[in-house]
Structures are given as C-alpha cells and as structure tokens.
Amino acid sequence: MRKNVLLLETIADEAFAFLQQHVNVFTGYDEASLNNVLNKEDIHAIITRGKGLINKPLIDAFPHLQVVARCGVGLDNVDVAAATVRKIMVINAPGSNAATIAEHTLSLMLMLMRNMYESVSQVKQNNWNWRNQYTGDELNGKTLGVLGMGNIGKRVARIAEAFGMEVLYWSKSVQDLPYKYLPMEDVLRYSDVVSLHLPFNNETGKIIGEEQLRLMKPGSLLINTARGALIDHPALLQALNSGGISGFAADVLPDEPPVESLGIVHHPRVIITPHTGSLTSATYRQICLLTINNVVAALTGRNPEPGSIFNRSALH
Structure with a gap:
C-alpha cells in the first residue's frame, strides 16, 4: 500500500x-x-x-x-x-549546504571588507568619482576567527586560508585541525573578521552580546550565515554606531522578514541578504x-x- x-x-x-x-x-x-x-x-x-x-x-x-x-x-x-x-x-x-554557505560567507566578507556594495551602488548612480573617496581593505594578511568548526566552518577556514588569511577558531571541542584553537574571548580579541557557524540552541542564543562585541578589535567585521538568534542585535547596532566594530554582514536575522524595529538592516555599514545562501540551483x-x-x-x-x-x- x-x-x-x-x-x-x-x-x-x-x-x-x-x-x-x-x-x-x-x-x-x-x-x-x-x-x-x-x-x-x-x-x-x-x-x-x-x-x-x-x-x-x-x-x-x-x-x-x-x-x-x-x-x-x-x-x-x-x-x-x-x-x-x-x-x-x-x-x-x-x-x-556546506559548499554554498561557505561561498556565501566569503562573498559577504569580501563585499564588506572591500566596500563593494557601496561602490557598485554609486556607479549605478553615475557617480564614477566615488573612487576618489573610496575606502576599503583586503582579506590577505588578515586574521579570521571562526566560531563553530562544523562542515561549514571548516570549509570557510580552507577558503580563507587560500585568500592569505590566518585562521583562529573556537568550537565546543578542540579538533585535529591546522588552525589554532583559542577560547572564544581570545578569538574575538585577535580577529580582524569573525564568522559565525554555530547551531542555535539554549547555549548559543545571543552568544554574541554586548560583552563579546566589546572584546572585538576596533575596525573588525562580523559575519553571520548561521542563525540570526546567535546575536543580540540591539547590542550589535550600538557597537556599530559607536565604532566598536566596523561592519556587519549576514544572510540570517532573528525575524525573517525583519521587523522594522530591528534598525540594523538600513545601517550604512551593514549588508544583509534575504537568507539565500542555500538557494543556489x-x-x-x-x-x-x-x-x-x-x-x-x-x-x-x-x-x-x-x-x-x-x-x-x-x-x-
């Protein structure tokens, strides 16, 4: 039957x-x-x-x-x-989805680090002279901190290494990997870019809050392609406004589509994609x-x- x-x-x-x-x-x-x-x-x-x-x-x-x-x-x-x-x-x-999320993560990282979104937007507005005020940097020589070394975290680390980045990581347990394991506080403290690849559960909800954001290097970037609820978004908005961190990019938010009160979506140093990381053909x-x-x-x-x-x- x-x-x-x-x-x-x-x-x-x-x-x-x-x-x-x-x-x-x-x-x-x-x-x-x-x-x-x-x-x-x-x-x-x-x-x-x-x-x-x-x-x-x-x-x-x-x-x-x-x-x-x-x-x-x-x-x-x-x-x-x-x-x-x-x-x-x-x-x-x-x-x-490890390969496609890793690609999406690096895409967001590159867009944010090199200020690509604003550059493209300005050219579409016929403002070629934007190049005279352009500011951006490169991944090569930077330190990437990976929080969560599952299938996606490992792939992100390998790609980042090919870009010339040094990789640090924190995970629930130390793994046999060619990357340096540190406590989460030290990963946040020493990284130029922090990328989240953790599951959402009772232990990881808002794992990045006001205290953790204060630990991050001035000018550093935060990337989230895991789960929106891993981050305390009001604290993140405060860190962006105060210059505590330089930028944020994500494919996930705590509410999707985002509620208007979230505020972070329209921030000039934020790039958000609508949870499309796994939607490649x-x-x-x-x-x-x-x-x-x-x-x-x-x-x-x-x-x-x-x-x-x-x-x-x-x-x-």
Missing part, C-alpha cells in the same frame, strides 16, 4: 516528481490546504524546508506518522523531542533530492543514507 506524505512547502521539481512516483503526496502550503489534510488523511511522513513548522500538535495529529523531514540542515522548525518520544524518525541533510536541487530519497527509503523498508537520521540513537 502506498504511503501518504504531507508536504508543507514546495521542493525542487525533480524531487517532487520522484516523491509522486513512490507515495501519495498531499500539500499543506497554506492554512486551508493543511486543515483539509488534517481532517481527511492519515499521514505517514511530513516534509518541510525552512518555514513550514513541524510542531507537536501537527505530529500528534497523525497516529501513524513514521517520518518527519526537513530539506535542509538545521532543525529549528522541527520538534525533534516530540517526534523522538513517538519513535518517529527525523531526517535532514547534514553537510549538504545546484544546492537546492541536491538538498531536496537527498532528503526525498531518504524519506522514500524509510517509508518503503529500505535504509536511509548513514547520517541522515538525526535522532537514530534515540529510536532504539
């Missing part, structure tokens, strides 16, 4: 077609369509991307649920604990196909790929 799958968000066309070949697909892209599924269908798997919320009430609505999955890496929008209590498999795509397709393949495997009695089951150890 074909299993029933609830899809909370759109996925890559190829992945959607593959899903339809193997299961019955129901969509809950909005409240009305989701309520229709809640009232009429028994669901065996729920799949989301970055916005659709797989919370406890949704999990509890389906007594025969076997799998919940996110086409992505972080599981902020999935109640892993509620799924695990029910012995429901939680599937994600670890490591699948290649990575979007790869993440969706990888996740869908593993969900179908789990529903049809085959083994998902090693590492794709986030809560494997808790299911036995």
